[in-house]
Amino acid sequence: MxxxxxxxxxxxxxxxxxxxxxxxxxxxxxxxxxxxxxxxxxxxxxxxxxxxxxxxxxxxxxxxxxxxxxxxxxxxxxxxxxxxxxxxxxxxxxxxxxxxxxxxxxxxxxxxxxxxxxxxxxxxxxxxxxxxxxxxxxxxxxxxxxxxxxxxxxxxxxxxxxxxxxxxxxxxxxxxxxxxxxxxxxxxxxxxxxxxxxxxxxxxxxxxxxxxxxxxxxxxxxxxxxxxxxxxxxxxxxxxxxxxxxxxxxxxxxxxxxAFHDAVVWQYTALFFGTLTMVLAGWKALRQFDLKLVLAYGTISQLGFLITLLGAGTRAGALAGISMLVAHSLFKAPLFLVTGVIDHGTGTRDLRELSGLRTSMPGSFWTAIVASASMAGLPPTLGFAAKELAFGAFAHGDGVDTAVLVGITSGSVLTVAYTLRFLWGAFSDKQDVSPTPVHSPGPLFQAPAMVMAGLGLLGGLLSSLLDPLLAVYADTVPATPGKEEKHLALWHGLELPLLLSAVCVVGGLAMFGLRHQIVWAGTRTALPDPNRVYRRMLAWLENLALQVTGGTQRGSLPIYLGTILVALVIAAGWWMVSGRIWNGDYPRLRLWDSPVQIIPALIVIVTALFTLYVRRRLFAVVLVGTSGYGIATLFYVMGAPDIALTQFLVETVSLVVFVLVLRRFPPRFSAPALRGRRVWNLALGLATGVVVSSMTWYALAGRREPSISEGYPAAAKEAGGENIVSVLLLDIRAWDTMGEISVLAAAAAGVASLLFVRRRAQPRKAPGGVMALSVTQPPEPDVGQDKADLGGVRIAPQNMHLKPRWQHSWLPGADALPTERRSVIFEVVSRFLFPVVMVISVYLLLTGHGSVGGGFAGGIVAGLAFTVRYLAGGRFELYASAWIQPGALIGAGLAVATGTALGGAVFGTNVLAGGHAYIDLWILGTAHVTVSMIFDIGVYLLVIGLILDILRSLGARIDEQIERDAAPGAAEDRSEAPGVSEEVIS
Incomplete structure (x- = not known):
């Protein structure tokens, strides 16, 4: 299987x-x-x-x-x-x-x-x-x-x-x-x-x-x-x-x-909705003019029939249901395929436009006749044998069975009627309609429908041989006590089911004869159009969403953050002030574990306070970053070098991102908030600090059992690592890491989508196949000029890689920068540092399981290497050094991490199952490879892709916008063509 x-x-x-x-x-x-x-x-x-x-x-x-x-x-x-x-x-x-x-x-x-x-x-x-x-x-x-x-x-x-x-x-x-x-x-x-x-x-x-x-x-x-x-x-x-x-x-x-044949809610739900669907959909089919829609509503009607039979909870219903299931497959598929042949050969499925196909498409006609006979329940087809069993399953029963029998009989009358409508509409010779031109179908085109229709006929003739196989399922449902169980066969004698079959044929013929009146009556007594109801419901939901969003999402970050903090203060603070939430003595407070902690703590406190008073945005960012570096120092002093390294690197990347974004902001903050707002902010900040600090204190006081962290060293050794933090993230809490890197990927897509509205394409290529680092096509020169006026927009030379070696600059992309923005020292240093930093990033990746580092830290270091090249050489240098699409790196990282996670399930163990092996590398020695390391490689690639996406979005993209805004005539261009430019950066 x-x-x-x-x-x-x-x-x-x-x-x-x-x-x-x-x-x-x-x-x-x-x-x-x-x-x-x-x-x-x-x-x-x-x-x-x-x-x-x-x-x-x-x-x-x-x-x-x-x-x-x-x-x-x-x-x-x-x-x-x-x-x-x-x-x-x-x-x-x-x-x-x-x-x-x-x-x-x-x-x-x-x-x-x-x-x-x-x-x-x-x-x-x-x-x-x-x-x-x-x-x-x-x-x-x-x-x-x-x-x-x-x-x-x-x-x-x-x-x-x-x-x-x-x-x-x-x-x-x-x-x-x-x-x-x-x-x-x-x-x-x-x-x-x-x-x-x-x-x-x-x-x-x-x-x-x-x-x-x-x-x-x-x-x-x-x-x-x-x-x-x-x-x-x-x-x-x-x-x-x-x-x-x-x-x-x-x-x-x-x-x-x-299993649930005796559950009333299961049985009655199936009987009610199944019977109702059979009747209403059959009635709807009589008013359709598209052959596929006639069959579509007929399918809905038959599906209601099947749910009714199979949900009845009796052996007779189960046998009738599975028999009708087989019959339906063998008559509905060929009818659709015949419709496709007609549409393919005539170009229309409108029964009002079709005429004369009985003689021009005889193969499809006879296939439709056989399949339609089974759909209408005519002998000697499998559909007839199955419908006989269906009538018998509800005959001579209680009031519910009688009501269901009336419903499925009415639905069967409608089935005969819309079957005749299909045959008449597709193949009859109609008055006032000229014979439809036909492109003759080939034999292979018609063969599949013929085979299935033939199997439906053969199944009826050999129904007694088919009965044992279908009875295997029917026997799993208990038989009705005191009721004779029937078998799949064409003849059961002159009984009520045969009479009902005759009633269905006669009633169907009568309704078909009144088809025009039925269409006329249906247009005046039609039920609400489900599609229109569905569209209105969606529109109502969209309007409701807009109203709720408009009322709660005002676009104010202070309001959002304040709401979260108020909820935290109320929810957590109430429990702490209303009574004790632990048994035992209050924990003893101490100001520090070591006097060395005082210095970074003071740095954090002082820089945080100064941030409240500075008016320049850049100073505030520097102060916030310094506060973050102070927290990283505290981590290091407390014996957590891995966390400290990660905090240092994250703060560095955050500073770069802030600086890139602040280029499009005024240098100073707006006017100070009103006094009342400042007092409220101060009170909320103090309350939040007190509550969070108290929660930390209470958490320590409320501990009754030894901390699980005491078992981390042993767990790290069992996982084949020594770095407890890395083992915790990649083995013990691997599910959390999976979720976090998924969030990172979503964040990268969100940041990029803010600036790349339409698409992110690869940079165009210059003649000769050389990658053109420019994404803006140079304008044509004016008449009488040899060189176009670029208006301040700098275009990277497309042949920069074709220059002789002695004309190369340290960073090729820096040639596109204005002279006043270039620094030869910075370019030289970044050129020499780039490979060194990349090697360090790989080292951190490979050693993270045994010492300080890991895929996240290594990825950030690699990203910082690209950041330095971008700051030194501009956006064109970024394209030259990071020619791989960031989205490809993010996708590759997710694929590696997810594939590693699912590898355990594929090989018969658990999802995210660990494992390690020692690989002999000959001269290089023995390498210790773990599943967590492979997982970490995925994290490494994803983080690099994230930083590159940020650089291309908040860095290079904004660079291009600044250049366009600085170009002569930019204001007029924006007034004539507002919005984001269609030119995009890779």
């Missing part, structure tokens, strides 16, 4: 390469993977018929009782055959549906195969959390498939609607799964089904899970996304409706019904 899933995702990864090489014929090669999965599933049929199950499991996160488990039984086998078999045939269909010139065809092929793999993972998963992961993967992949035509606004909007609705349902379902797993004491689905929990919490969880299933299967009130998804290419529509995505909700209901 694992091999089946891996094969799909590997095929998805190489699909773009195959499409690039073979064009649309690559779909034929890709179809081999789901085709082979179908063959594998067929080989498992004998074992399943013997009552055997196939399972595999490996631990994922044992501390959270999570594992990666796969499970194959009767239900998952049937779903595997559907998802893989239908997927293989639709991939063959894609080989003739698309042209080689289709935009994004490689991406489409890869996403489609991955979508099929995610669906297989969903039906084979034996863990609730694992099932949810695959569930969300199908949501994401369907979003990409529905929005394949990215240039069309409606396509993008439809994809977003599907993503929004199904994600809402998925998150709701996740809450239910967590409650259900906790109540059961396990997240293993097979164990939950074997020993289901009960209670009020379980009932709430079942409702939440049912909401997720309903949103995925497009039941009311979540049905609006499925008709909108018809903007997708026809192969996507066929697969979504027949074998994937919408069948996920049906599968989830079928999977949990054996």
């Amino acid at each position: 694992t091999t089946v899933l891996i094969a799909h995702f590997v095929a998805a990864a190489i699909a773009p390469l195959l499409v690039r090489q073979w064009g649309r014929n690559a779909f034929l090669a890709l179809a081999v993977v789901p085709g082979a999965s179908t063959v594998w599933a067929l080989f498992q049929v004998p074992a399943v018929l013997r009552g055997e199950t196939l399972s595999s499991s490996m631990p994922w996160a044992p501390e959270f009782s999570l594992r990666l488990g796969l499970y194959l039984d009767g239900l998952s086998l049937v779903m595997t055959l559907i998802a893989a078999g239908v997927g293989a045939l639709i991939l063959v269909y894609c080989a003739r549906y698309f042209d080689d010139s289709e935009a994004g065809l490689g991406r489409f092929a890869g996403v489609f195969v991955a979508f099929a793999g995610a669906m297989l993972g969903l039906v084979l998963a034996d863990d609730l959390i694992q099932l949810f992961v695959y569930w969300e993967l199908t949501t994401v992949f369907s979003y990409l498939l529905i929005g394949h035509s990215t240039e069309l606004k409606e396509s993008r909007r439809s994809a977003m609607t599907a993503l929004t609705v199904t994600t809402f349902g998925g998150l709701t379902m996740l809450v239910g799964m967590v409650v259900l797993g906790q109540a059961a004491g396990t997240y293993v689905i097979s164990e939950i089904v074997a020993s289901p929990p009960s209670g009020t919490a379980v009932n709430v969880a079942l409702v939440l899970v049912m909401v997720g299933a309903m949103s995925k299967s497009a039941l009311l009130p979540f049905s609006l996304w499925l008709p909108a998804a018809m903007r997708a290419p026809t192969p996507v529509s066929g697969y979504l409706h027949a074998a994937a995505m919408v069948k996920a909700g049906v599968y989830l209901v079928a999977r949990l019904t054996p």
Whole structure:
């Protein structure tokens, strides 16, 4: 089973390469993977018929009782055959549906195969959390498939609607799964089904899970996304409706019904919403003019039918439900594919414009006839046999069964009617409509639909042979006492189900005869348009968000900070003044542990106080930085050199960032605040200081057990390191570090987005392929001039790397700086220091696990090396020395760190599992390599990328803006073209 899933995702990864090489014929090669999965599933049929199950499991996160488990039984086998078999045939269909010139065809092929793999993972998963992961993967992949035509606004909007609705349902379902797993004491689905929990919490969880299933299967009130998804290419529509995505909700209901068949909330929710959806969606289908929309609303109606049967909680309903599940896949997919053939050959799907296709497209016509017969429930198709079982499941029951029987009979009447509407609209000869010109489809284009329609007919003829396989799942649901259990067959005698089938045919014919009146009546008694309701709801939410944001987010940093501090003072201060929060004596206070601490403490206090009174921004920044250096000194004096080093480096980078930003600010602060505001600020600051200090004191006083830090030295040795801080960050609290570097990456993206509004492109290249450090195209010279007037905007020479060696400057990028801004001494020193500092940064990275340093400190040191080159040589020197995109470094760092974290799970241990090894480097000696070191390399790359992003955003980008503002005529240019320039810096 694992091999089946891996094969799909590997095929998805190489699909773009195959499409690039073979064009649309690559779909034929890709179809081999789901085709082979179908063959594998067929080989498992004998074992399943013997009552055997196939399972595999490996631990994922044992501390959270999570594992990666796969499970194959009767239900998952049937779903595997559907998802893989239908997927293989639709991939063959894609080989003739698309042209080689289709935009994004490689991406489409890869996403489609991955979508099929995610669906297989969903039906084979034996863990609730694992099932949810695959569930969300199908949501994401369907979003990409529905929005394949990215240039069309409606396509993008439809994809977003599907993503929004199904994600809402998925998150709701996740809450239910967590409650259900906790109540059961396990997240293993097979164990939950074997020993289901009960209670009020379980009932709430079942409702939440049912909401997720309903949103995925497009039941009311979540049905609006499925008709909108018809903007997708026809192969996507066929697969979504027949074998994937919408069948996920049906599968989830079928999977949990054996465990909760007697839960009233589960049973009645399925019966009510399933029956209601079947009737209302069937009525809606009768008023559509687009063939795909007729089938789309028909699918919603049939999904309601399936949820009703599979959620009924009886063996008869389960057998009817899984039989109809197979039948639906074998008639809905070919009907969509036939619609695609019609659209491809005629250029329209509007049934009012189609005429004469019965004779011009005979292959598609007879395929549609066979598939439509099964959809309408006509003998001798599988759809007829399944519908007979459905009627029998609710016949001769209580009042609820009778009401459901009336509902599904009414829905079946509508099914016959919209089936006739589809056939009439697609293939009939219509008056006042000339025969539609047709481009004849090839045999391979029509073959997949013919195969599936033929299997639907064959399944009805051989229904008695199909019954044992489907009964494997049905037998997991208890039979109704005193009620004769039926089997899948074409003939059950002259009984009520046969009579109801006849009523459905007659009623459907009558409604089809009144189709014009139905359309007329429907336009006057139409229910509210779900899409319009959805748009209005989104608009209301957006307006509410604007009002709330406008009322609470005023753009004032003092107000935000003051609100946080007031909440801290009230919440923490109340508990400290209202009573003692620990037992025992008050802790003894002392002013210092060593007199040496007095000096850095005084520096911190004095600089902090002076910061309150200075009026120049730069002085305030220097004072704040000095205060930070004082705190770093305290760390060092207290025996924490690693933390002290990090604090020193962070303060240095912060000073650089402040200086870069302050270039665009006035040199002095604005007018002093009013006296009342100053008094309030002073009081709040004093209160915050007292509360925070008291919290620290109270924390020491309230300790009852020895500190866990006493075990850190032993834990460090166990992890293969000696630097306790590094081991703490990379081994013991690795999850925290993962979160922190993710926040750093988000911060880098946020800073860059403030200045690079549109995009960040690579610098253009000069003729001959040499990187041009200039990002501003030089203007053309005026008439009669040999050189253009640059107006103060300096353009780096594009041939700076082509100069003879004796003409090179110490920093090539510095040639673009004005003479008054250059310092030869600074350039020489920075040139010599750069490699030395980079070596030091690598040293700190490699030795961080055993001594002072680490990836974070090493990354900052490397970033400072680039900062020095930027300050010495300007923005062009920054581009020359740091030619790699900062975003690439940040992404590489995240990838290395995340890959290392997940490596433990891949190799059968825990996520973020540690490990170390000794590698013999011959002459160089033996290297001690740890998993934490690899993780630290990711941190190192990310921090370098972060600093480079800041330099390019707050440094080079602002440099360019300053140069533009200083150029003659800049004011007039800004008045004529306000906003951020489209010229961007890499």
